[in-house]
Amino acid sequence: MSKSTINTHEPLLEVKNLVQQFPLNKGFLRTLHFRNGRLVHERKFVHAVNGVTFEIMKGEVFSIVGESGCGKSTTARTIIRLLKPTSGEVHFDGTDISKLNAVQLRPFRRRMQMVFQNPYASLNPRHTIKTILTEPMLFHGVAKNKKEAEEQALALMEKVGLRKEQIERFPHQFSGGQRQRISIARTLAVNPEFIIADEPVSALDVSIQAQILNLMMDLREELNLSYLFIAHDLAVVKHISDRVGVMYLGRIVEVGSKKDVFENPLHPYTFALLASVPVLGGRNLKSSELAGDVPTTPTELPKGCLFAARCPKAQAICQNIIPEFKKYATGHYCACHLIS
Ligand code: SF4
Numbered sequence: 001m002s003k004s005t006i007n008t009h010e011p012l013l014e015v016k017n018l019v020q021q022f023p024l025n026k027g028f029l030r031t032l033h034f035r036n037g038r039l040v041h042e043r044k045f046v047h048a049v050n051g052v053t054f055e056i057m058k059g060e061v062f063s064i065v066g067e068s069g070c071g072k073s074t075t076a077r078t079i080i081r082l083l084k085p086t087s088g089e090v091h092f093d094g095t096d097i098s099k100l101n102a103v104q105l106r107p108f109r110r111r112m113q114m115v116f117q118n119p120y121a122s123l124n125p126r127h128t129i130k131t132i133l134t135e136p137m138l139f140h141g142v143a144k145n146k147k148e149a150e151e152q153a154l155a156l157m158e159k160v161g162l163r164k165e166q167i168e169r170f171p172h173q174f175s176g177g178q179r180q181r182i183s184i185a186r187t188l189a190v191n192p193e194f195i196i197a198d199e200p201v202s203a204l205d206v207s208i209q210a211q212i213l214n215l216m217m218d219l220r221e222e223l224n225l226s227y228l229f230i231a232h233d234l235a236v237v238k239h240i241s242d243r244v245g246v247m248y249l250g251r252i253v254e255v256g257s258k259k260d261v262f263e264n265p266l267h268p269y270t271f272a273l274l275a276s277v278p279v280l281g282g283r284n285l286k287s288s289e290l291a292g293d294v295p296t297t298p299t300e301l302p303k304g305c306l307f308a309a310r311c312p313k314a315q316a317i318c319q320n321i322i323p324e325f326k327k328y329a330t331g332h333y334c335a336c337h338l339i340s
Helices: 072-079 102-111 129-139 146-159 164-168 176-188 206-223 234-240 258-263 268-275 316-320
Strands: 011-023 032-035 038-041 045-057 061-065 087-092 112-115 194-198 226-231 243-248 251-257 326-329 332-334
Touching (some): 045 251, 072 226, 129 146, 129 164, 146 164, 251 258
Parallel strands (some): 061 226
Antiparallel strands (some): 011 087
């Protein structure tokens, strides 16, 4: 059996009703307003993540897909605790890490790593690749001493397809694709089990994208990694995912296997996303069926379905009642009043 199919039914990550809000008007004076002749204290929030629930099995690649501004990256940063959640829970291998302090989080920081979109911005330009790779090993105690860390760093260079002698160079001496290989090597330096990849190939040339994706998938097989993949490119998501979650305005509206979501989508938003993908082979490119954009600063959430303002199938009920996230077939979930 290919190791790419070794995902188990044991959850590694369970995200439960995760909420992330950012205060819009900071400072006490800015929160004071006159209403009907009275001074009232009112804080406004950007509702970036609005009750996200999903799980990722050991060895699985789960992707979250959606338009820019839908809350995918904020969800990823909240899960890995670069941001503290407003509410909700994030269980990693059975432990709720959402409320842990910095010291309690340290072992989990080693086990959960993140690859960012821009490999140049995420690598310290003043450090050689050797320092970039060995520092986290020494910090997390993965290597006993400098010599052992350097040996492991050289092995990592080879593992991600770079030459050992390049280890003394600085990030600016590498191409974009090579820098992303260095970022991947840095995440692997601490022997993680779970990697969040936030648009890891969207800043790269198309010709390089496949190489990096293939590298990530090879590493998954070799090291039995689990991935949360954040992407807006459906072709990338289709290529690498076991299961897919479709996100709109900070909420997951559909979850299913790659086959379910791409071949038997249920939610009108998923339909619209798939329809917006260019189709080759003699047919004209389809334009997006979506009218308007995702609100960039959603301070007031609609009362009912979050997609109602753009949904071509919206009914009266959609304006007032939030659709339940229901199971329709094994592992296929959707939140829409029209699906029965
Ligand atoms: Fe569209 Fe209504 Fe379904 Fe929301 S609940 S996706 S508005 S049909």
